[in-house]
Amino acid sequence: MCNSDEHDHVHDHSHRQSHDHGHCHSHGHEHAYKKSHATGRGQGRTAGHGHGESCKYAQGCRNDASTNGHNILVVDPVSGAAGDMWLGALVDLGVPWEELTEALRGLGVDGYELRCDSVISKGIRATKVEVLLDDRPQPHRHLHHVAQIIENSAMAASVKEMAIRVFTRLAESEAKVHGCPVEKVHFHEVGAVDAIVDIVGTCWALAYLKVEEILVLPLPLGSGTVRCAHGVMPVPAPATADLVRDFPVYLGGGEGELVTPTGAALCTTLGRPHDSHSQGMPLRIERIGHGAGTRPAKDRPNVLRLLLGRREEAGKSWLVCIGGTAHAHGHSDRHGQGHGSHGGHVGHGDQGGYGEGRGQVLGQGAQGHDGVHHSLVGQAGICLGEMQRGGSENSAGAMPALLWEDVQVIETTVDDMNPQWLSPLTARLFDAGALDVQAVSVMMKKGRLGCHLTVLCPPERGAVVLEQLFAESTTLGVRSRLERRACLDRDWVTVTTDGGPVRLKRGILGGRVVNIHPEFDDCQAAARRGNLPVKEIHRQALAAYEEERSRKAE
Numbered sequence: 001m002c003n004s005d006e007h008d009h010v011h012d013h014s015h016r017q018s019h020d021h022g023h024c025h026s027h028g029h030e031h032a033y034k035k036s037h038a039t040g041r042g043q044g045r046t047a048g049h050g051h052g053e054s055c056k057y058a059q060g061c062r063n064d065a066s067t068n069g070h071n072i073l074v075v076d077p078v079s080g081a082a083g084d085m086w087l088g089a090l091v092d093l094g095v096p097w098e099e100l101t102e103a104l105r106g107l108g109v110d111g112y113e114l115r116c117d118s119v120i121s122k123g124i125r126a127t128k129v130e131v132l133l134d135d136r137p138q139p140h141r142h143l144h145h146v147a148q149i150i151e152n153s154a155m156a157a158s159v160k161e162m163a164i165r166v167f168t169r170l171a172e173s174e175a176k177v178h179g180c181p182v183e184k185v186h187f188h189e190v191g192a193v194d195a196i197v198d199i200v201g202t203c204w205a206l207a208y209l210k211v212e213e214i215l216v217l218p219l220p221l222g223s224g225t226v227r228c229a230h231g232v233m234p235v236p237a238p239a240t241a242d243l244v245r246d247f248p249v250y251l252g253g254g255e256g257e258l259v260t261p262t263g264a265a266l267c268t269t270l271g272r273p274h275d276s277h278s279q280g281m282p283l284r285i286e287r288i289g290h291g292a293g294t295r296p297a298k299d300r301p302n303v304l305r306l307l308l309g310r311r312e313e314a315g316k317s318w319l320v321c322i323g324g325t326a327h328a329h330g331h332s333d334r335h336g337q338g339h340g341s342h343g344g345h346v347g348h349g350d351q352g353g354y355g356e357g358r359g360q361v362l363g364q365g366a367q368g369h370d371g372v373h374h375s376l377v378g379q380a381g382i383c384l385g386e387m388q389r390g391g392s393e394n395s396a397g398a399m400p401a402l403l404w405e406d407v408q409v410i411e412t413t414v415d416d417m418n419p420q421w422l423s424p425l426t427a428r429l430f431d432a433g434a435l436d437v438q439a440v441s442v443m444m445k446k447g448r449l450g451c452h453l454t455v456l457c458p459p460e461r462g463a464v465v466l467e468q469l470f471a472e473s474t475t476l477g478v479r480s481r482l483e484r485r486a487c488l489d490r491d492w493v494t495v496t497t498d499g500g501p502v503r504l505k506r507g508i509l510g511g512r513v514v515n516i517h518p519e520f521d522d523c524q525a526a527a528r529r530g531n532l533p534v535k536e537i538h539r540q541a542l543a544a545y546e547e548e549r550s551r552k553a554e
C-alpha cells in the first residue's frame with residue numbers, strides 16, 4: 001500500500017475483499033436476530049431499526065470510574081481480532097451507540113453508514129458493527145490525511161493521540177512490509193473509511209470507559225491465505241505479522257485470517273501482553289462484551305471478548321485465572337501460560353498476600369499443546385466466589401489505599417562460590433536494576449556451608465538481573481516468582497547537624513508520616529566532617545526534625 005511511482009500496487013483493505021473477517025459479505029454471522037440500529041452521516045440519517053435506541057443486549061453504559069484501583073480491559077481474542085470486532089465488543093460492553101456514532105460523525109468523513117446488530121455466534125450473543133459504504137468515491141488518504149481528519153475533529157486530545165498512534169503504527173508496518181517510506185503508504189479509499197471508523201471509534205470508546213490498562217491474551221493468527229486487492233497473501237497478513245512482534249501469538253486457532261492488521265494495530269499499540277507479569281493480578285470483572293466478526297463461526301464463536309474490570313489495589317480482590325483452568329496445580333502449555341499458579345494462590349493463600357477465603361477462579365483461554373484455544377465461551381470452567389486478601393489488607397475500609405506493584409523474586413542457593421565474589425555480584429545485580437539483594441548462609445548437602453541469595457527486582461528488569469546472576473555467580477539454576485509488594489509513599493526532608501546537612505527519608509501512609517529515618521550515607525559523611533560518632537549525628541538529625549515539626553505545629 002505504497003503510493004509511489006516505482007511501487008504502485010493498491011492497498012485495498014477493502015469491503016470487497018474476501019478475507020475471513022471480510023467486509024464485503026453481507027451478514028456472515030450465523031443469525032442476526034435483532035437488528036438494532038444503523039446510522040448514517042449528514043443529518044443523522046437512519047437506516048435499519050430504531051436509531052436512537054441502544055443495542056438492546058448491550059450492557060448499560062457506565063463511565064463512572066471509581067477512585068479505588070483502576071480500569072483494566074482484558075482482550076480475549078477467542079476467534080481473533082479485527083477492527084469491527086473491537087468496536088462491536090465495546091458497544092456490547094455498554095458504550096452508547098448514539099454517542100459513539102455522533103462522535104464519529106464529528107470526523108466529517110462521508111460516504112458510509114454504520115450498522116449495529118445483535119447476533120448469535122455459536123450460541124453466544126454478540127454485537128456486530130458494520131461500516132456500510134455507499135457509492136460515493138473516496139479520496140486516497142495517506143497517514144497525514146487521516147491524522148488531519150482526526151486532529152480537526154472535536155474529540156478529546158487523548159482520543160486523537162491514541163488514534164493517531166494506532167494509525168501511525170499501522171502505516172509504519174505497511175511501509176516496512178512494502179519497502180516504502182511511511183509517507184507513501186496510503187490507506188486505500190474504501191479500507192481507509194473502515195479503518196478510520198474502527199480505530200477512532202475504538203479509541204473514543206476506550207476513553208469513554210476510562211480504560212487505563214489493556215492486557216492482551218495470546219492472539220490466534222489463523223492459517224492459510226487471504227485474498228486482497230493485489231492478490232493472495234499469507235496468513236497472518238504481512239502487516240499483521242509485523243505488528244504482533246513481541247506479543248504472545250499462536251499459529252492456527254482456526255482457518256483463514258483471524259487477526260487483521262487493524263485488529264493487530266489496536267491490540268498491540270494500546271495494549272500490553274498478558275504474560276507472567278500479569279498472571280495473578282487481582283482483578284474484579286465488572287462487564288463482559290462480545291464483538292462479532294463476519295465469517296460464520298465454525299467450532300467456536302467468532303467473537304472478540306473484552307473483559308472490563310478493576311484492578312484493585314486494596315481490600316477485596318478477585319482472581320482471574322487466565323490461560324488455565326481452575327487447578328490448584330497444573331501443567332503449563334507451550335505458550336508459557338502456566339495453568340497452576342493461580343490455583344496455587346487460592347489454595348495456599350501464600351502469594352502476594354491473597355488469603356484463602358472463598359476462592360474465585362475464572363478459568364478461560366486455556367491453550368492446549370496443539371496451540372488451539374480450547375476454552376471457549378460456554379466451556380469455560382467458572383467457579384466463582386469472593387476472595388479476601390489476607391492480613392491487614394482486609395481492613396480496607398480503615399486503612400488508606402496502598403500502592404501495590406509487581407515484584408520479581410529470584411532465588412538461588414550455591415555451595416561452590418568464593419565468598420569474595422558476593423560483593424561484586426551484589427554490585428552488578430544492583431546495576432542491573434535489582435531493588436534488593438540478600439544473602440544468608442545455609443547448610444547445604446554434604447555438610448557444605450553455602451549461600452542463599454534472594455534478589456528482588458521490577459519484573460521488566462528480570463532478564464537483565466538474571467543475566468548478571470548467571471554471569472557473576474557459580475549457580476547453574478534459579479527459582480523465580482512474581483509477588484506483589486506494597487510500598488509507602490516516600491519523601492525527603494533535610495536538617496542540619498553539627499556535621500552538616502542530613503536527609504531524612506519519610507514513609508507516608510494516607511498523608512500521615514508513619515516512618516522517619518536519617519539517611520545512613522548522609523549520617524556517615526556528616527560524622528566524618530564533624531568528627532563525631534555516626535550515632536550522634538543520627539540522634540541530632542532526629543532531634544532537629546522533631547524541633548522543626550514542633551515549631552511548625554505551634
Ligand SMILES: O=C([S-])c1cc(C(=O)S)c[n+]([C@@H]2O[C@H](COP(=O)(O)O)[C@@H](O)[C@H]2O)c1
Nearest residue numbers: 001011012013019228237238239260261262
Ligand atoms: O492490500 C494490501 S497491500 C494489504 C496488505 C496487507 C498487509 O498486511 S501488508 C493486508 N491486507 C488485507 O486487507 C484486509 C483488511 O485489513 P484491515 O486491517 O483493514 O481490516 C485484511 O484481509 C488484510 O490482510 C491488504
Ligand code: NI
Nearest residue numbers: 001011174239
Ligand atoms: Ni499492505
